[in-house]
Amino acid sequence: MSTETPAVRVTDLTVAYGELPVLWDIDMDVPAGKLMAIMGPNGAGKTTLIKAILGLVPPAAGRVEIHGGLYRDQRHLVGYVPQRGSVDWDFPTTVLDVVMMGRYGALGWFKRPGKRERDQALTALDKVGMADFRARQISQLSGGQQQRVFLARALVQDAQVYFMDEPFQGVDARTELAIVDLLKELRTLGRTVIVVHHDLQTVRDYFDWITLLNVRRIAGGPVDEVFTSENLKLAYGGRVEFLQRQAPCDPPPDAPDLGSYPGRIRP
Amino acid sequence: MSIPHLEILAIAVVTAAGCSLVGVFLMLRRMAMLSDAISHAILPGIVVAFFFTHDLASPWLMIAAVLTGLLTVVLVETLTRTRRLKEDAAMGLIFPALFSLGIVLITRYAGDIHLDVDAVLLGELAFAPFDRFVVGGADLGPRHLWVMGGVTLLNLLAVTVFFKELKLATFDAGLAASLGLAPAAIHYGLMALVSVTAVGAFDAVGLILVVALMVGPAAAAYLLTDRLGLLLVLAALLGAVAAGLGFALALWLDASIAGGIAVGVGLVFLVVFLVAPGRGFVAVVLRRRRQRWDFAQVMLAIHLIQHEGGPDEDDESRVEHLHGKHVGWTPAFTARVVGGAEKRGLVELDAGRLRLTDPGREAAGRALSGTGS
Numbered sequence A: 001m002s003t004e005t006p007a008v009r010v011t012d013l014t015v016a017y018g019e020l021p022v023l024w025d026i027d028m029d030v031p032a033g034k035l036m037a038i039m040g041p042n043g044a045g046k047t048t049l050i051k052a053i054l055g056l057v058p059p060a061a062g063r064v065e066i067h068g069g070l071y072r073d074q075r076h077l078v079g080y081v082p083q084r085g086s087v088d089w090d091f092p093t094t095v096l097d098v099v100m101m102g103r104y105g106a107l108g109w110f111k112r113p114g115k116r117e118r119d120q121a122l123t124a125l126d127k128v129g130m131a132d133f134r135a136r137q138i139s140q141l142s143g144g145q146q147q148r149v150f151l152a153r154a155l156v157q158d159a160q161v162y163f164m165d166e167p168f169q170g171v172d173a174r175t176e177l178a179i180v181d182l183l184k185e186l187r188t189l190g191r192t193v194i195v196v197h198h199d200l201q202t203v204r205d206y207f208d209w210i211t212l213l214n215v216r217r218i219a220g221g222p223v224d225e226v227f228t229s230e231n232l233k234l235a236y237g238g239r240v241e242f243l244q245r246q247a248p249c250d251p252p253p254d255a256p257d258l259g260s261y262p263g264r265i266r267p
Numbered sequence B: 001m002s003i004p005h006l007e008i009l010a011i012a013v014v015t016a017a018g019c020s021l022v023g024v025f026l027m028l029r030r031m032a033m034l035s036d037a038i039s040h041a042i043l044p045g046i047v048v049a050f051f052f053t054h055d056l057a058s059p060w061l062m063i064a065a066v067l068t069g070l071l072t073v074v075l076v077e078t079l080t081r082t083r084r085l086k087e088d089a090a091m092g093l094i095f096p097a098l099f100s101l102g103i104v105l106i107t108r109y110a111g112d113i114h115l116d117v118d119a120v121l122l123g124e125l126a127f128a129p130f131d132r133f134v135v136g137g138a139d140l141g142p143r144h145l146w147v148m149g150g151v152t153l154l155n156l157l158a159v160t161v162f163f164k165e166l167k168l169a170t171f172d173a174g175l176a177a178s179l180g181l182a183p184a185a186i187h188y189g190l191m192a193l194v195s196v197t198a199v200g201a202f203d204a205v206g207l208i209l210v211v212a213l214m215v216g217p218a219a220a221a222y223l224l225t226d227r228l229g230l231l232l233v234l235a236a237l238l239g240a241v242a243a244g245l246g247f248a249l250a251l252w253l254d255a256s257i258a259g260g261i262a263v264g265v266g267l268v269f270l271v272v273f274l275v276a277p278g279r280g281f282v283a284v285v286l287r288r289r290r291q292r293w294d295f296a297q298v299m300l301a302i303h304l305i306q307h308e309g310g311p312d313e314d315d316e317s318r319v320e321h322l323h324g325k326h327v328g329w330t331p332a333f334t335a336r337v338v339g340g341a342e343k344r345g346l347v348e349l350d351a352g353r354l355r356l357t358d359p360g361r362e363a364a365g366r367a368l369s370g371t372g373s
Helices: A046-053 A071-077 A095-107 A115-127 A143-156 A173-188 A200-206 A229-236 B003-028 B032-041 B043-053 B059-081 B087-109 B117-122 B125-130 B143-161 B163-171 B173-178 B183-205 B207-222 B228-253 B257-275 B281-307 B331-343 B358-368
Strands: A008-017 A020-030 A035-039 A061-066 A078-081 A161-165 A192-196 A209-214 A216-222 B132-135 B138-142 B347-350 B353-356
Touching (some): A008 A046, A020 A061, A020 A209, A035 A046, A046 A161, A046 A192, A061 A071, A078 A143, A078 B173, A095 A143, A095 B163, A095 B173, A143 A173, A209 A229, A216 A229, B003 B032, B003 B125, B003 B143, B003 B163, B003 B207, B003 B228, B032 B059, B032 B207, B043 B059, B043 B087, B059 B087, B059 B183, B125 B183, B132 B143, B138 B143, B143 B163, B143 B183, B163 B173, B163 B228, B183 B207, B207 B257, B228 B257, B257 B281, B281 B331, B281 B347, B281 B353, B281 B358, B331 B347
Parallel strands (some): A020 A216, A035 A192, A035 A209, A078 A161, A161 A192
Antiparallel strands (some): A008 A020, A008 A061, A209 A216, B347 B353
C-alpha cells in the first residue's frame, strides 16, 4: 500500500483561527477505495479538516494532495457535500436545479447547463429515490430529503474522492441506511468517501477506515485496528461508554438513550 | 404627458429595473441593508473625485465611488471578522462615518456647487431633463437616461452572463469554492455592481430611492416565484411598475418625484404581500381557515371512530354531545363542522346521531396513523 498513491495525503496541516489552533500538525493518508469516518468530540476540528483540505479555510501550514497532485489541480476529482444547515433552503430554486449545480464545476465559467446535465441530474435523483420531487421547491423537503438531494448533487460531480460533512445529521433511520448503501456502492466503484461521522455505534457497520481527531490526529487506519477503547479514550477523553465487542443491535441494558450519540459518551 | 415628463419617467423606469436586478442578489444573500450602506458610503469617493475633476459627469466619479463602495464592504467584513461585533453593527458604524465624511467635505468645500445634501439624499428627478447629453452639438437626450441605461444594461449583462455563477455563489458558497467558481470574486463583483448602480442612480433619484428600489421590488418578487430567473424578471418589472405608479402619484399630488416613487415601491410591495398566490397574506389566512375546518372535521371523525361499537356509542355520537361538556365546541362551531363533514361525505346524520361513512373511517385512520388527512 505504501507504494500506491493515496487518494488523500495531508501533511503537517495546521489551521488556526487567529491565535487559536483548531488543527495541529495533521498527517493523514487515506488509501483509494476506502470508506472513511472522521470522528472526534465537538470542537475537534472535523469540519475544519475537510474545509482546509478543500481550500475553504486557509491553512497556517501544511500540504494537501489528492491522488498525488495539489488540490487546485485535482479539483475535478473531488466531490463535496457540505452540512445541510450551511445553505438557505428558502432559496428560489428546485430540486433538479440544485442537483445540476454539481455539474457547474465541470461546465466551467459562463457555460449553461443543458440537456446532458439535466439527464445526469435526473439519473442521480432516481438513484437517491427523489426523482418524483424534481420540480419541488427545496423548502418543501424534509431533512432526510434535503440530504438525499445533496447526495444526488455529489453523485453528478462524478468524483473520485468525496468529502461529506455529517450526511446523517437529522435524517431518519431509513434514509441513513439508504445513504450508507450508496456510499458502499461508491466504494465498490473504487471511489474514496470521507465522512464526518458522530455515531460510534455504527462505525463498524458503515466504515472500513477511520481517523480519530481531537485538534491533533489521535489515530488512523483500518477500523479493525484503530477503533479501540484506548484510542476512543484518547480522542474523546474520560470514559467512553462503548464496548467494542458490543453489537449495535445488542445495546447494554444500562444505556437508555441509544437513539442518539450523546447517550453513549459520558465525559 | 410632455416630453420632459416622458424623459423623467424613462429615467425612473430604467433606474428601477437596474436597481432591482442587483437588489435580488443582495436580498438572497441577506445583505439587503448593504444597499443602504454602500449607497451612502460612496459619497466621500464622489466628493473627492469631484475635487480633482471639477466635473460631475466625469467617469472618475464612477470609479472613485466603486472603490469607496468596495472599501465599505471590506471594512465591514474586516470589523466583523474580529468577532468583536456583528455584521449589522459593523455596517452601522462604517457607513455613517463615511457618509458624514462626504457631507462634511461637501458643506466645507463644495457649498456653492451642484453637489448639495438635499440633492444627494432625495435626488432631483424633476430637473433631470435639463441635464442633456450633448455630443458634437447634437442633443442625444437626458444625460441620466444614458448613464442609467448603461448601468442597467451592465447589470442585465452581468446577471445573464454570470447567472449560474451568481446562483451557486449565493446558494452554496462552499460548493462554489470547492468547484473553483471563485465565490469571493463573484461577491466583490456583485458589490462593485451595487456601487456602480448606486453612484449612477444617486444623482438622478437620490440615495433613499436607491435603497427602496434595491430592496422593495426584489422582496415583492420573492413572494411570487420559486425560480431565480423569473424572480429577476419579476423584480425588474415590479420595479418599473413602481416607478411608473410613483411618478403618476407625484404628478397627481404635485409632490417630490423621488418621494412618489418610494411610495410606489411600498404600494407595489403591499399589494403583492396581500394578494400573492400561495404566500400572500390573504392566501395564508384562507389556507389557515380551511385547515382549521379540515382539522375539526377529522377530529370529529376520530371522536366517532374511538367510540364506534363501544357501549357509549349511542351517547357519544349525538350532535348535542359535541357541544356538551366532553368535546367542548360551541353549538355554532359544531353545526359548521358537522355540516362540512356531511358535505365531504365523512359522516351521515341519522335521527340526531352521527354515523361515520367509509370515507370518514378512512380519513380518521389516516390521521391516526400519522400520514395526514
